[in-house]
Structures are given as C-alpha cells and as structure tokens.
Amino acid sequence: MRGGDDRSTGAGGRVPDASVIDAAILDARATIDARRQDWTDLLQELIRIPSRFGAEHAIVRRVCEYVTALGLVPDLVPMDEELLRGHAHAAKPISSVADRNNVVVRVRGRGGGRSLILNCHLDIQPEGDSTQWTHPPFSGHIDRKTNVIFGRGAMDDKAGVAICLGLIRVIAEKGLQFDGDLIFQFVLEDEITGNGSLACLEAGHVADAAIILDGTRPDRAIDQHAGNMEFQIRLKGRAASVSVSHLGANAAEMLSRTVLHLREVIHRLNESREPPWTEFPSPYQFVIHGMQADAPRFSVPVDASARCFVTFAPPTTIAQMRSFLEDESRRHAQASQYPHLPTFDWDGFATEAVACASEDLRALVRATAKRNGIPDARIGPSTGTSDMRHFAMRGIPCLLFGPGRGFNPHRPDEHFLLDDLSFMMKVYLDMIVAWCSQRKSPNEGLEIVQR
C-alpha cells in the first residue's frame, strides 16, 4: 500500500519504505477509530433496507451510490438467468426477477503483489415471525448501554457489508494503494443458492486468496464445511375408509416413521466422525423441513412426501449419503411391510464437504488477529455452508473470518456489537497490507517487498 504522498509509480516503480507504509496505516487506523459513528450509522441504514431474495435492488443501489461518491466505479455483475440455468454449479431456484446485480469494487494494486478478495453478502435470511422480535427486525434499534445493534442481517451479513464499505472509504480517502489488487465482492443469494459469488468468479473477478466476511467472531475462522444436502422422499400407501383404516396403509403415518428412522440412523453416524469433526457432537444432522399428506374426509392418505436436509462430515460424499438414505429407507419399508418402497427426489441443493484454505492464509489470519489483541484465533470446521465451494472449484484459497461479535443469525433478535465494526476494519486492513505486499512467488519470503 502507499500513503497520500505519491512515491509509487505503478508496476516496476518505486515502492515506499516500511516507515512510510507504517505511517500511512497508522493514519488510516486512527481515521477508522475517529469515524466510529459513521460506521454505526452505515450499518443501521443497511439493516433498514430489507434485502430479501429477489428484492435486493435497493441495497445494490445504495452500495453503488456509496462507492461512486468516493470516486470509484463499481462493476455490476448481473445474475444472468440464462447463464445460471446452464451452469453445472449453479443452485436452484434461479430467479427470473430482472435487473439483479452483484457489485464488485476493485482497488488496483501497483503490481507485483498477491491479490485478495473480500467477499460479503447483501441478501438476508427472511426475518420470520416479527412478533418474536424484541425490536422490529428492520428497525436497526441500538441499545446505547451495551452498544449493540438489533435487526435481521445485523451480523449476517450487513456488518460485513458495512465493514467492506468503510474500508473502501478509508482506502479511497487516504489514497492507499497496495502491491496486489484488492477486490471487494458484494454478492446476492449467499443465503439461498451461492449463485452470486459464482457469477462474480465467472465474470473474472478472481484473486490469489479470498476471505469471506460471514459467520464468525474475531477469535474464530472457518476453513472447511460439512457436506449439505436437501432432498424429498415420497411414500405411497393403500386406500381405505377411515372406519376400517387398518385395512389400508396410511402414507402419512408410514412416512413419519420412515423419516424418524432416517433421522436416528443419520445421527448414529456421528459416532464414526473423525478429527477435526470430533470438536462437534453432531456434524451429521437430519432435519425434517416439511411434510405433506392429505386425504378426503373419510379416507386415509395414500400419498405423502417430506422435504429433508442432511449435513455430513468428510470423507462421506453426496453419492454415499444418497445410497445410505435409499438403503436405510428401503430396509425400513421392507421390515415394516409397507406396500411400496419410498422414492427420492435428489433435485435440491447439494454440496460436497469442502476445504480450500492454504497454510499461508491460515497463518495470515492467526498473525493479524494476534497483532490486534486476539492471541489464539481458532481455525476449524463448520457444519454450515457458504460460498467457499465456488472458490475451491477455482483453486482459490479461501476461509471465513468475521464480521465480528454477533449473535442469533437466522433467528429472532439477531444483533451485533458495534465496537467490532472499527475493530475488524483495522484487522482486515492489517491483513490486506500483509497479504497484498507479498510477491506471488512462494520463494520471495514474507517481508514487505523492497526494491
């Protein structure tokens, strides 16, 4: 990076010495602290824009306005329906809503350093039943005593968005430049398909590493995910009148027993989990999302279906999980003498377990966290999922870190500790300097490049 005094001349030019770099960064850090109120106001404003799936236009406009006002040109990456429908790694549903864009902001480096992506997401998980919230989900209510902000997306992931925008502002206003390119990705659909990050990478916004600001507190990073899979199971019964229901086979009852059986055998797989997955009691999860069966008033239902979700630890694969579920449900149906075997629909969301962080990237997180007062950041697995798989597919080292201390994501009363906005901005700035100042060649050592 460089400070306001223009001593660098782009690729091959002179690089400021370490003391100039330090002075510029110290100045930027002081500015981050001095502007705490701005970051709070920004996060509150972002929470007040309900950016649900398919209705992200307002927040995209706001991000573009913010960046444009700083003299930068945001790059819009469309959620191209046709491209996504034809893409093997795109997940459903593919939205037909027009004019939906991801936003990418590139801070060009002077050349010679490694590039870095900071990725955050603009969409939110639906707020659910708003009567369950202490403060309305889109109020951005602030508790002054604890300096906590409430609202859907407060942690997941509007805090990440506010931090990225704040960093862009400080970098632009201070005229900071790094050796490698810095790429900010503001993506859609992290909470539903992951297609936003996919679209950005397809559009060529790649880098030597990526940090996803999502899902962790400052003392924790996620470097691998369990596999995740959604599916439908159907079961047919045998018709009978309710007055002689014992002569029929009630599909609703049989399917209920079947899915509870599957739940039990999946949970039993937890006994076989291997490190690092032993840090969780149950990386193998089975959740019944929904069940459907119906019948006319005096008949038993003959058709039932359930929508379920499983997570699974490596080395288990999607294919193994599918055959395990098929075998187990068949065995159960035969042992229970059901008239028909269950059938499966595997068309839902499915992702293999993924891990793609490099040792360099892990070391970067540990070192920068430590320099900022977090001595033992823990880097490990998560049973959740993220857009990491798309980075893995392209061989881009990636992990999840930040956006800071937040609680209750995907639940009522989601909230975020406002102190962490400026704190994490300083950590990321540190990380950017350390990463982007290194040459691409692995033999160049870990010093800031000096020529």
Ligand SMILES: [Zn+2]
């Ligand atoms: Zn998230």
